[in-house]
Amino acid sequence: MKRNAAYDLNALRREFPILDREVYGHPLVYLDSAASAQKPRVVIEAQREYEAHFHSNIHRGVHTLATQATEAYEGVRSKLTEHINAARREEIIFTSGTTDSINLVAGTWGRANLNSGDVVALTRLEHHSNIVPWQILAKEKGFDIVVIEIDEDGSLCEESLKAALSRSPKLLCVSHVSNTLGTVNDVTRITAQAHEVGAVVLVDGAQAVPHKKIDVRDIGCDFYAASGHKMYGPSGVGFLYGKAELLEEMPPWKGGGEMIQTVSFEEETTFNVPPYKFEAGTPHLSGVIGLGAALDWINSVGLDKIAEHEEALIKYASERLSEIEGMRLIGTSKDKASVVSFLVDGTHPSDIGTILDQLGVAVRTGHHCTEPIMNKLGIPGTVRASFAAYSTFEEVDALVAGVERAVKMLR
Amino acid sequence: MKRNAAYDLNALRREFPILDREVYGHPLVYLDSAASAQKPRVVIEAQREYEAHFHSNIHRGVHTLATQATEAYEGVRSKLTEHINAARREEIIFTSGTTDSINLVAGTWGRANLNSGDVVALTRLEHHSNIVPWQILAKEKGFDIVVIEIDEDGSLCEESLKAALSRSPKLLCVSHVSNTLGTVNDVTRITAQAHEVGAVVLVDGAQAVPHKKIDVRDIGCDFYAASGHKMYGPSGVGFLYGKAELLEEMPPWKGGGEMIQTVSFEEETTFNVPPYKFEAGTPHLSGVIGLGAALDWINSVGLDKIAEHEEALIKYASERLSEIEGMRLIGTSKDKASVVSFLVDGTHPSDIGTILDQLGVAVRTGHHCTEPIMNKLGIPGTVRASFAAYSTFEEVDALVAGVERAVKMLR
């Protein structure tokens, strides 16, 4: 159990008001950050401050409030550009979340480029949000979906990847970190391999952004999608990174205010340039402001420090849980982040979750929106504990004690 | 100048922290509520409270936080059902705003039902958000768009409406209140007429919800779209009302978490029932909670009282502005709400807006995302003052004095 001295966990936890809560008389042990992270006070307050003193609709306003709100909004775009090392701020599109981002790619790039006879490669690890949009489009357009399978430990199967690439997919979709198994995929190498066969690469970064420094130019991917609420930011906001060349060619998706240049019934309606072309309607202003505060917060702590802390937690949790008789860790790839999934022989995940809840321990149970993994492994679901910057070793102890107690009751 | 004694405007204004602001040393005179309304403290605090003490991802969670968050979220759906008198809570879909709601209808009902040879009727009054989605789809599908024209005063032209209906449109889209001219359309009557020729009716209620009691069953429309941020609620959240029969038949739009029943690579992926079928991905949780607080706030003041107050303001503003030489009110239909648009001979709207800003008066200038109106009237845009529950007669006086001063400088 390695603890990081430079990491003042107690001080950090005090920044999260919800961590003071009790559940059924027990202090809340929140081990469900992969579903949604809690928000530090600075994020909550940034939104409040914005709504209480600066709110106005943005763009196209000549008045001061509109100018200030626009500058704040566009400022976050610049901040995010830097945060993920995009080449240009025009490559960042604000969306309502990862799901929205991926659907944007499907609805515009996908609809324009994928046709009958084409192949789209998805991994077995993908979240439903990176499967269903492609299935819906495949049904309409008639292209094929090829699945890149996983090995026993939950890492991508190299042969299967090779086989998929040999079919020259037009698009390859891969999650950076699996939300169910914690597998960290080597998206830099996979992108390079996919580019060799001419595939466009979309990386689902929902579970990576809170845990790793992201460098989209180093990865080399064409699209990168993520959600604010998983990275200590507000709900209802997320982003899509897209390479400028692709974004420029892509037709618009949603129509409405801001994404147009001129609208006419008599002449051709023309569209704005990226990123505005893809941001129809009034955006989630306070959400974007809150996301900016979340980036600042993350950087103030340091992603490397957060990653180190979480790695230690995952290691400790895996070790301690393994002491329980009948414990089966699901997802044991070498490079792991964010989550520990498990099953205990003779018990059902939802039963364990119910008992843990009575003890104040919040975990997620079920298929975690990754049914294809469950089908493959032939399991009904898992219990998933997930970690964030504010998680503690004591919380892992509470989890382990809770599971032990649950198992005793259930068997 | 009729003031409403029962309406304690000073007390009400104190609930809006932003109204204390100064701009260039002048007290802020916010006359841009049609672009986005300011938020009362209860709305701001409800979101803060949620994020600080209750936040968790919703649905499918066995732990207490998830259950509480889900109950709060679903509670707002029930509240909204009642607020607009929908028949069933399943008829309310949470979206990211009006634009998103309309694009949902276009992307699912529209894509499934509109084909070459079909006709879609739009009014000249529509916001770009209720035009461009149909133009994009028309280009793909090859259906015709027929425009219902307006009369000089900005009300819908009865002949043109009749002519459009005679072409048996499959869909008729009409705004409840025009965001540029303030025209209130008799959507109940129009819906009845449209239903007679078999059209599905979509009402854009973005500008109506903050000002009028909405009864979707009385209107009889098939879809009704609106935004939270225009009704004293948060940004990034809105809703679509759809009749249950239609929603059930409609294919999904965005794919992702929550909208599915089972996802499989080997078998058919199946979808959830409405409204979940249309709510892919983690929703804007704090936004929905805030929207619930906004509904409570609106009801605590009373929509009839708000409407009465605003009507008096519009009347007063129209009268006072008309005293200015060269004043041209744009949009003078009998039934008006929300906004007063105008031009002053020999001046450009953006110049007036710039000077007003220096005086602390925030108005919007330009085409207000309704270029087709500008094309029709042959004007470059308007100055638009818009009102909300917190607007005052003194603010109208400040507007009029500001315009007078601007005109003197500009001419």
Next chain:
Amino acid sequence: MSATIDSRQNQIIEEFEMFPDWMEKYEHIIELGKELNLIDESKKIDDNLIKGCQSRVWLSAEMSPEGNVVFEADSDAIITKGLVALMIRVLSDATPKEIAESNLHFLEEIGLNAHLSPTRSNGLLSMVKQMKMYGLAFSVR
């Protein structure tokens, strides 16, 4: 309201008064789950499956010669199964009409209402709906 169904509910409420502590309560439910007659494997077919996303519930219904509906049910999660057992105790072997008109309040009174919340998606709420549907269907026959 059916007297049969109501008195069965009251009996359960009384029974649970013996367990003021959540742990004993759950232990009792788990016990009930373990004791529940296993559903015939031949009835564990997709048509009888109610798929929550947390756990799965199978439910089948038949009419007895006496004109009562007899439910059999099962679940892969033991707590769900214990709750299923309670539902069966209350609703099985009652007339279609009694079932269709029943008003279930015992879960609330024993403090386990959360399990019936649509947010749980353990299949339990759908099961109750399904049981009432059977009641309705058999009563119009």
Next chain:
Amino acid sequence: MSATIDSRQNQIIEEFEMFPDWMEKYEHIIELGKELNLIDESKKIDDNLIKGCQSRVWLSAEMSPEGNVVFEADSDAIITKGLVALMIRVLSDATPKEIAESNLHFLEEIGLNAHLSPTRSNGLLSMVKQMKMYGLAFSVR
């Protein structure tokens, strides 16, 4: 950095020091807008139009026999037009290289930078970009 363009900017900054009050400042800009030579109607073509959504700006550029770029411009909004007049005073009649390399800071110093913000969409920012593009284009010829 071009000395010509810089000294022109300094001149404008000095000129505006006489107007500490926003109103006088704007009155001066409005005056400048009114005084700006009207652009030839033949040049008010779509190719020369920069469409902001608040106001429209027309810009044309020609090379003088001396090798300088001469800009003409106009706007339908008078304040925009006054600002356009200032831009022309600074950038017109300079060499393509000077224009391409120019660093405009005078608007900020006279406190009117907001007008150059992309949020204004009065066409002014696009006009400045366009002027520099002309400089670049003429300098590579």
